[in-house]
Amino acid sequence: MSNALRRVVASGFRSLQKVDVRFGPFSVLVGPNGSGKSNLLKVLSFIRDSARFDPSQAISLLGGFSHVLRQDGRQGTVSLSIEAVVSEFASSNALDKYTLNLTESADGDIERDEELLYKSVRGRGRRQIIRAQGLDVSIDDLQQKAGTRQQFLRLASDSVSALGTIARLDEGGLGSGPRDFFEFLSTVRYLDPDVNAARTPSRMNRAELHDDASNLASALYALSEASPDAFDALQRDLARCLPGMESLGFGVIGGAAASIVVQLQERGVIQPIELADASFGTVRLLALLTALHDPAPPQLTIIEEIDHGLHPYALDVLVERMREASSRTQIIVASHSPTLVNRLRPEEIIICDRDPDTGASIIPVVDSADVADAVADSEWRLGELWFSGALGGVPA
Template identity: 55%
Template sequence: MVSQITRIEARNYKSLEQVDVALGPFTVLVGPNGSGKTNLLSVLRFVRDAARFGIEDALRTRGGFDRIKRQDGKQGRVTLTLHGNVTSHASTGAPDRYQLSLGTSKGEVTRREEFTYKRMAGQGRRITLSANETAVARIAADGSDQSAQTRRLASSTTTMLGTFAQLNDDEVGRGPSDFLDFLTDIRYLDPAVREARVPSRLQRGSIDDSASNLSAALYELSRVDPDGLEALTRDLRDCLPGLEAIEFRQGGGSAETVVVSLVEAGLTRPIDLADASFGTVRLLALLTALHEPNPPALTVIEEVDHGLHPYALDVLVGRMREASKRTQLLVASHSPTLVNRLEANEIVVCDRDAESGESIIPSRSAAEIAAAVEESGYLPGELWFSGSLGGVPN
């Protein structure tokens, strides 16, 4: 079973005054510009960066605490909470829960952290790790203060998970390190087509966030999973009439690089990625991520339909559903055509209060979407585009 985040809660974060969003293996956010889709996706990116590089660095790269706090003039902490089934003994009835809360005191950023998980199988046996503003952490078993122990974190900016992941398994088990690994491995896929066109150095591993290593990632797929590359080629053929094959050759220069070319019927020579269209390169980057045999446990994709022909969206939705068996997918879309191909439980409609600027997510439940589809006879994308489900510009 794929590890996954089942709920995201966010308070006072950018446009998210208070949202609580349930996620499935494959979830698509839809709504107008400014409704909070990107802000909800960025919750995962912020928590990932804090886990990778530390809280201070995650804030600095975003312009500081004031740039992530909701600008409504009210006092209140930014609080981000993730619920999920990540650690070995997590379950629907006893999920993992990680919370990061940030505020200010005397001009300095303060933080609180809490992580609750099951160390072992069986009834109870839950451990809560917590850390306060002074970087003093606490271990309490089954919520009991009697057995609580304290530790000092490595620094005031190191995440609590990072410190506890280094402790002896006999004391806290694998939970903190497993959850930390999950967070740091989140992929926030936003292909930069200009970079993706450039031949990349041969290296092993997944496609990166910007798809700057697209050529190497495709070559790696051909090496470790030839059947996966053939399936990817079939998907691409369905979207690019005349495509026959994907070819690889070694590039020049001092470093060993790989060049990807597309062989098309009727042409005397293949087309290098450097000369391929924007939509072709972007689609190829998405399909590469979706066909990887061992992807990160969670993949986030911003504007998944950007630059793609509507006919490609049918292929893409089917591929995302299949890929969600290996990597949880949370994506954002503006395309009614794509939404028409979704089930009600795959859709999260995002809206925004025109007066307060507060994001309303979700603005409709999955049950309400399913009922509207059944009663009207229209497809979900048609209902959304018409305004019947909300989530459209006023």
């Protein structure tokens, strides 16, 4: 199973006053609206965008620092930390750890600190820690008993993240850790399909599925060409969810700048249905299945509101497919559906709630061992037990 990301600790970020969440290969966040599910997922996309570009641009994408910082009337620091098994010598006993701290100065500038801890060689000890404050970077070789200062660097500018800059350096003794971790963060897939955009034809290229699925047609076509077996399996899943569905096909429109059109062939219908005329749920389901059948996905896939617009019968297929896909990519999704939760195992659910007095998110409300005990002691299925309020994470 793919289980690169192990833990997220976040404080001062939107509704997340202080949360500490651990993840397995396949994790489903459930809870009422406003409980912090999306904010927890946004932590991961925010760190991804900070790595790809720089923290300032990631802040801009969320509407400015006032939309990032916890809205409790106090000035403060946003602190985000993730632990993972990514670099060459990382393990469950020696996790990679990346921390990003952001503070707004009195004159409105964003001050940032970054820190990466990782193992640079095989065996016990020999961990490196890279610290960046502004443009100043220090690299320490941490021995088992004491730290030995190794290097100082100064970044040329703050237009990219320190992690992104260090990952591109060929500094002796650093090993592949910074590069491995940067690759992990920068390739996180955050899938939140824009159905109207996904309906449109797209240029014929082999780009990976975009986060908003706006290139769904070309991504599907590329999958059919590069991995016919995966494409056939996708069609079988689609047929299980859509009565009368026979196959997917493609049309080409335009001249020199040709675009691909997806066509759905149904039994008893002469003319295929183009994606532009397909239902909301059909388009969204097709985008989800395209990501889940990707034979070479990124290490981490995040999906917002997995059940949005889908018939309950489709959830059987989706849960089955997500479990299977989690052998290739770690899956973290958000859901409101007790029907979907009924199909989960206790270790796959993360229940979210919100403190009614402070507005702070509580994640998780209950640990997976207690969830398992509650299911064992009840005649109800997991989704029914959660929806009843017995596990928390439902509107008061």
